[in-house]
Amino acid sequence: MKLLEVRGLKASVGGVSILKGVDLEIDRGEVHAIMGLNGSGKSTLSKVLAGHPAYTVTGGEVLFEGKNLFELEPEERARAGLFLAFQYPVEVPGVSNSAFLRLAYNTVQASRGGEELDPLEFDDLVREKIKVVEMDPAFLERSVNEGFSGGEKKRNEILQMALLEPKVAILDETDSGLDIDALRIVANGVNSLKSADNAIVMVTHYQRLLNYIVPDYVHVMDSGRIVKTGDKGLALELEERGYEWVRAAA
Amino acid sequence: MKDAACLTRLLGNPAKEDAFSPLREEAEARAKALALPGARHESWRLTDLAYLYGQDFEPAAPGVAPGIEGIRGTWRIVFVDGRYSKEHSVLPESGEVSPLGLEDPALHDYFGRGMKDEVFAQLNLRNFEDCAFVRVKNDVKQPIHVLFVSTKRDAPAAYYSRMLVLLEDNANATLIEEYRGEGHYFCNAVTEVMLKKHANLRHVRVQREGNDAVHVGNTEVNLEQGSHYDSTSVSLGGRLSRHSLHLAHHGERVDARLDGLTLTDARQIADVHTRVDHLAPNCRTVQRQKCIADGASAAVFSGNIVVHEGASGTDTKQESRNLLLSGRAKIDAQPQLEILNDDVSCRHGATVGQLDPEELFYLKSRGLDEAAARKLLIYAFAAEIVDRIPVRELVESLKQRSLS
Structure with missing residues (x-):
């Protein structure tokens, strides 16, 4: 059984059809990159998989470890091991980052029959995990993402990934808004979390992230479908030749 | 009668x-x-x-x-x-x-x-x-x-x-x-x-x-x-x-800060009226009022700041932020300024909103269910006022109360 199987997925937002039949298979230990121009539907795909309420699934199916993903609420998907690193992480003023991280961690742990941690125990854990993204512990005491720079927000997303230990992590434009140092740190973090049991899906516009997190498969999306799949060489070719030739070929 | x-x-x-x-x-x-x-x-x-x-x-x-x-x-x-x-x-x-x-x-x-x-x-x-x-x-x-x-x-x-x-x-x-x-x-x-x-x-x-x-x-x-x-x-x-x-x-040089929080539910009616008279020069007032209304309740806030003649160098800021948690609840928020003088800096604003669906989705995508996510966001809205209370034990008991 594959980890994630997407079959003929169609989805719309506000009555406008965006996904027009996406097919994709992802297995344990794999790294996938989904590339495409703005408006090709790649961000919509990640939001639909995570269960964003603004999108309506109009056709097809998605199986997560053989089970119908769309029967699960967003929080149930998260507990089952699906993780979305947001393109624009949401600021939550008034909620301390450490309290939020612990609440998320304990909720997910409880659902998996794991051990919940009190604030002191959790502090030890989060200070260990925070090293993965080289984040200043001072950010734990601030409100969730409030006033964080683009790079700090993305690091905070990967910190959440490190804590929640997902089976499938979808990174939606995680490279956007990052300078080269921040990009390297975030990529190193993701690489250190990669294992034979989980899968990483990078949704990205540019090839540069793929220099740091090397994909096994590269998919090109256009007009709501995956129109081409290849290995990492395809990403380099896109970088060089643009997207037009894939379109023409498809 | x-x-x-x-x-x-x-x-x-x-x-x-x-x-x-x-x-x-x-x-x-x-x-x-x-x-x-x-x-x-x-x-x-x-x-x-x-x-x-x-x-x-x-x-x-x-x-x-x-x-x-x-x-x-x-x-x-x-x-x-x-x-x-x-x-x-x-x-x-x-x-x-x-x-x-x-x-x-x-x-x-x-x-x-x-x-x-x-x-x-x-x-x-x-x-x-x-x-x-x-x-x-x-x-x-x-x-x-x-x-x-x-x-x-x-x-x-x-x-x-x-x-x-x-x-x-x-x-x-x-x-x-x-x-x-x-x-x-x-x-x-x-x-x-x-x-x-x-x-x-x-x-x-x-x-x-x-x-x-x-x-x-x-x-x-x-x-x-x-x-x-x-x-x-x-x-x-x-x-x-x-x-x-x-x-x-x-x-002169009076410094005032007014924080307010009103929480209503069921059929409660809660009204807060404030008036600040600036009668002397170079005084400051910073006011921040928040209302959270659920059920079929009604919250009223009317805040009036009056800058009198001669009160030059007055500095005021007034903010009214409101959270409506139910379609049957009602909030009336009226920040008001009366300025009878120039050479003053007065700002005010009011917002009424519901819980932000993007914030809710973000929290749910991290495993929190609807109720827990709502609670956390309501708490966060109130915390900005409550957390400034300098007595820890009171802060904790108010948090318990506003979260129940």
Whole structure:
């Protein structure tokens, strides 16, 4: 059984059809990159998989470890091991980052029959995990993402990934808004979390992230479908030749 | 005329005979002339008083309070049904905080001077039993907790709480004013605050009356040169409540901060009216009011800042942020500015919103269910006000309450 199987997925937002039949298979230990121009539907795909309420699934199916993903609420998907690193992480003023991280961690742990941690125990854990993204512990005491720079927000997303230990992590434009140092740190973090049991899906516009997190498969999306799949060489070719030739070929 | 009948009833008992008798007599005449607010009274337009007028309140006879839970590390002055309770109070032996000040001539210099147009304040003056007098001459390190408790009884009862707070030049204090109770009752509260030159008061007001209570409070704060008044007022309780807060900046370089939080649910009506008069130059007021309304409740906020002629260099900021949690709830927010002077910096704004669906989705995508995510966001909205309260134990108990 594959980890994630997407079959003929169609989805719309506000009555406008965006996904027009996406097919994709992802297995344990794999790294996938989904590339495409703005408006090709790649961000919509990640939001639909995570269960964003603004999108309506109009056709097809998605199986997560053989089970119908769309029967699960967003929080149930998260507990089952699906993780979305947001393109624009949401600021939550008034909620301390450490309290939020612990609440998320304990909720997910409880659902998996794991051990919940009190604030002191959790502090030890989060200070260990925070090293993965080289984040200043001072950010734990601030409100969730409030006033964080683009790079700090993305690091905070990967910190959440490190804590929640997902089976499938979808990174939606995680490279956007990052300078080269921040990009390297975030990529190193993701690489250190990669294992034979989980899968990483990078949704990205540019090839540069793929220099740091090397994909096994590269998919090109256009007009709501995956129109081409290849290995990492395809990403380099896109970088060089643009997207037009894939379109023409498809 | 339900309001007229209600007034007659509230004036039905003979006035107490004591040192305040002449004032009580005057107050009765004023209350009659003012009359209780009817539907056409502008300042009460948004607040339906039918719940008050529909009940026959008897004057509260002395009751016996159950065990009272205070706050650790504070001096405590407790009033039960408007009467001082020595038994429940905890006071320093040094006498730096005294509960009653009838014998203190300083009390009479400031007592009952203002609020002449407030009918409820005049009713209070006519009917109050005891007045708390908190006079601070230097610094009081421990917070002073003044607790007004109403006891449960069979018939609806009216009681009057009253307090005068006087901080002398350069004095410092933290004051927690709190209202609690059970059953059907009407608490009519008056608080007078006088800050002399460069005095500094951290004033926390917590209204957590019982679910069936009516609470009408009037607070008047007079501020002399260089004084600093920092207040947090939280309204949680009561079926019907109103708090009118009036500040007057009499001297230069007064610095005032007003934080307010109103939480309503079910069929609660909660009204907060504030007015700040800038009468002297170079004073500052920063006001931040938040309302959270759920169920079929109604919250009202009217905040008026008046910059008078001659009050040059005034700096004010007023913010009203509101969260509507149900389609049946209602919030009226009216921040207002009157500027009778140039050379001032005044900003204000109001927003009314619901919980942000993007924030909810973000929290759910991290494993929190709908209820937990909503709770966290509501809590976060309230925390901005509550977290500034300088007494940890009180912050925690308010968080418990607002999250339940």
